[in-house]
Amino acid sequence: MVIFAPTLIPNSQLPRHSMASSYLRGSSFPSTLLSTSRRSSIPSTFYFPLLPIRNARRRNRLLACAADTLLAGARREDWSRGTKGSEAVDLKSWLVRQGLPPCKVVLQERHFHDGKHRPIHYVAASEDLQEGDVAFSVPNSLVVTLERVLGDETVAELLTTNKLSELACLALYLMYEKKQGKKSFWYPFIQELDRQRGRGQLAVESPLLWSEDELAYLDGSPTRAEVLGREEGIKREYNELDTVWFMAGSLFKQYPFDIPTEAFSFEIFKQAFVAVQSCVVHLQNVSLARRFALVPLGPPLLAYKSNCKAMLKVDQDVVQLVVDRPYKAGDAIVVWCGPQPNSRLLLNYGFVDEDNPYDRLVIEASLNTEDPQYQEKRIVAQRNGKLAVQVFHVYVGREKEAIADMLPYLRLGYVSDPSEMHSVISSQGPICHVSPCMERAVLDQLVGYFQARLSSYPTTLSEDEAIVADWQLNPKKRVAARLVSLEKKMLNACTRATIELIELLPDHTAWLVSCLSNMVLLPQKYVSLELEHLEANQPALPRHAERDSKNCHQLFLPGPYKLVSAFMFLSRFQ
CATH class of the missing domain: 3.90.1420.10 (Rubisco LSMT, substrate-binding domain)
Structure with a gap:
């Protein structure tokens, strides 16, 4: 045997x-x-x-997060420049003008030690909150979904079951909207996404936007291979953009001459895609065309936690956040990020949670x-x-x-x-x-x-x-x-x-003596070396023993003991 x-x-x-x-x-x-x-x-x-491991599972189509710009050909902003004091309230002021109900949150800035990037905004409690309080409610008219983008739920469902993901559709829509500049209804929201640059609350972008030298920080981790796999997935999405442009009547009417792959380079699309990934919300108990949504005051302005229970939920005509814990005025408000491992949290949101039970x-x-x-x-x-x-x-x-x-x-x-x-x-x-x-x-x-x-x-x-x-x-x-x-x-x-x-x-000494006593293929001198090591606790076997054992792949053992590996007995002590 x-x-x-x-x-x-x-x-x-x-x-x-x-x-x-x-x-x-x-x-x-x-x-x-x-x-x-x-x-x-x-x-x-x-x-x-036994036990193969594949570092990149490429069937996952939730591909990325984090970005700098949503506009093709746009020059990258110098993030080290100062910001105007009024910019911190631009988004909320716009939301209030568009019908945002009274809420219990404010936008605040978080600065970082190096000063190389503009501060990020985050949602904080404007007053003391108790568990069960509604922090804010965003009307559906201020939420971006495929149903709103494509104007036809049937088309939306067709697209999301075909080759293009919901995230790619949303990214394409925002790229077209940003091309309109201040004429776009969504300009304040898109401006906020540009400012955040898809950074998580640790001010880190998704590894999808890291340089090769920065990706070396992930050497040895399966996450590095996942980054490459996701980038390939984004490339496949990019190659399908023209299809969605032709199928989506609302986009075609607004931009009849702007074929996506001609208007936007792959790099710009990737930045837009990862920006969408960093802030998209998966809504529950809604139609397929509304399940992925971009919610102003939602992520990335909301911080994610793995051990939190609060979620953005649909309540009739609004998307609201009910807090799951008490907050003092000024505290950053957190929401649940879903049951994701840390590798995916880094890829999607640019952070790692040391208390992550998933x-x-x-x-x-x-x-x-x-x-x-x-x-x-x-x-x-x-x-x-x-x-x-x-x-x-x-x-x-x-x-x-x-x-x-x-x-x-x-x-x-x-x-x-x-x-x-x-x-x-x-x-x-x-x-x-x-x-x-x-x-x-x-x-x-x-x-x-x-x-x-x-x-x-x-x-x-x-x-x-x-x-x-x-x-x-x-x-x-x-x-x-x-x-x-x-x-x-x-x-x-x-x-x-x-x-x-x-x-x-x-x-182990007793059963190893029994197992090796009638061995026929492994040279006897190495059997002795192995037994001497077990008995005398010597530091290691000679290197030549490892080399020679490669020519002795089989051990014929008597009785109930089947053939086992010379490698098993020798390599443990190298």
């Missing part, structure tokens, strides 16, 4: 005849389990059995399609609610539960004996029994996986925490360091949870 060795090898070097039970894929793992250089180059794809890691596992028992394993996985390619979410604070959820799936990949496979098929529930030796191999693989992800970051956790604490550094660098530090803490928690399970296994 044979299982091929679970080793980390590039995709291009994976033998076609490999029968590892499942593969691990990821674009941010080092070429060895423990790299000697944390800044070494990283191949695009790696394999080892923060998570994504681990994607797949069964090996070349495994002779693949079909049987796929059936067993589906019977227990899992797929041949399965995504596992590891939520912050619940790492142990996530490991426990993954283990039955991982053990399934190690089953090779037909009689054991038959037993698994006939059993009920997700339990897949394996020997202590094989259980150790599964757990070692998990530890190696988490260590590989940690070693792909160019900085240590202590270095990240020092960056976060230094308020004089670039805000983008600080928010990126906050994101990767939280990712590392979750990976460390996963590692500790897995090691705790290893410590519950029978004494």
